[in-house]
Amino acid sequence: MIQNKEKIRSLFPYLQSAGCGGRQLIYFDNAATTQKPRSVIDAATRWLADSNANVHRAVYGLAAAATEHYEAGREAVRELINAQAREEIVITSGTTASINLLANVYGQRYIRPGDEILLSEGEHHSNIVPWQMLCERTGAHLRYFSVKEDGQWDMEEAERILSEGKVRMVSAAHISNVLGIVNPVAELTVLAHRYGAVIHIDGAQGIVHAGIDVQEIPCDFYSFSGHKLYALTGTGVLYGRRDLLETLPPWMGGGEMVDTVTYSSTTYAPIPLRFEAGTPNFIAAATLRPAVDFVTSIDIAQVRKNEEEMTAWLMHEMNSIDGLRIYGAGGHKAPLVSFTVEGAHHSDIAVLLDKMGVAVRSGQMCSEPLLNKFGQTGVVRVSLAAYNTMQECEVFISSLRRVLEMLR
């Protein structure tokens, strides 16, 4: 068990490097993507060199090795989320692909005109637009339950809408990429099931900062991206409950997803390959194994405790700045804080912070409806990972104060 922060940092080449263009930035945009541990980088490099062959197809040894690595990535995810079977883990290119896949296949099989799909107001565009497209295709309706002023879900409203009995699918973020609150997904899962709906949880942020045990929280679907969890980009996961996944048709047609093909018709492969048409990003997907190994090798309780301390300190310091408003101040907070400052534009703040050596995100955060609700065109967001330190938080706060002196 790795407990020491310095030890964790030593595993990340980025933190040892001179940085981009000779400038070492404090990296506070981890909700967008994380830096990669050496184990992930080395594994990908090694596999590219010594076991690059297309997976699930050929009989020669090289292909068997590549397939083994790819399937080890799937097994790593199964262990991480405690799914019952490897068949429940569909490998995709990322959360966006997972949700689009789900909306298409679930929609085709189960959604009819007049049905409802229920989302929270705090969703990323990736968990809004695929459902809007589904509604346009099928004549179903999209409903939203409110995010309260402090960023927490209005569970009573969610239940009220569910109790009307028309909702077939609930889809909501485990942790919003803007508000950073760990949402009560266990409770929402119970509610969805009580009223006959299935539930998908967007775990893009949740898998990193809360974790999920799909047997403990029996959601029907859970999706996330590998690259926010220290694996390479172009990797993602759609977990689906086996009995439900088995009833779903394929979406993309092509190689690998078939059983028998004639010129006139095709029978499809069993899950999960039914949903993995074409050559997958197999080397990147294989890095899910070393990425998960990293995540499980660190003392997660210690890391979370440390993240909570940093988050509390950041929020305390930020609250002392005149005109600064934090979005999502209520509830159990992940190390992800979005804010605006009166009299200073979010993009100006981010540009100047970059010049001072701190990388933060600014803009709409792919969550335009939520920002509109709060009357903003953009926010600044800081998001931490296991390797960030209190000292970096201190540099960020003193830089932010300097930036605001320049702008106001």
Next chain:
Amino acid sequence: MQQTIKEVQQEIVDSFAAFGDWMDRYEYLIELGRDLPVIDEQKKQEERLIKGCQSRVWLDTEYRDGRLWFTADSDAIITKGIISLLIQVYNGRTPDEILAADNSFIDEIGLRENLSPTRANGLVAMMEQIRGDALKFKSQQD
């Protein structure tokens, strides 16, 4: 005799070269942004808005006596500063002059990232609109 676009750009490059570090450059841009003449609220219409993910830019173009005149605004002050530089360069120019010009001076003063297509701050779209307007008025002229 009016300076050429190249000459104005060179002047800007020279004045930026005098700054010691990035801090001074950005202080100067912020100052330019604050001094940019305020745009008539009526001209900040939705159809004049260039929407970026980061900041928003409004651009209004007038065509008088064969030349283009610009007024522009942004919600972000650094973006406004860069707008001010672009207006210094392009205001009162003929369509031909604008279409023949390039923006490499932005690179030379160390602000390249602001005009790269990946930067969603509306400035790239603003430059496209300046060129688009020049093209439009040029075809009216011909």
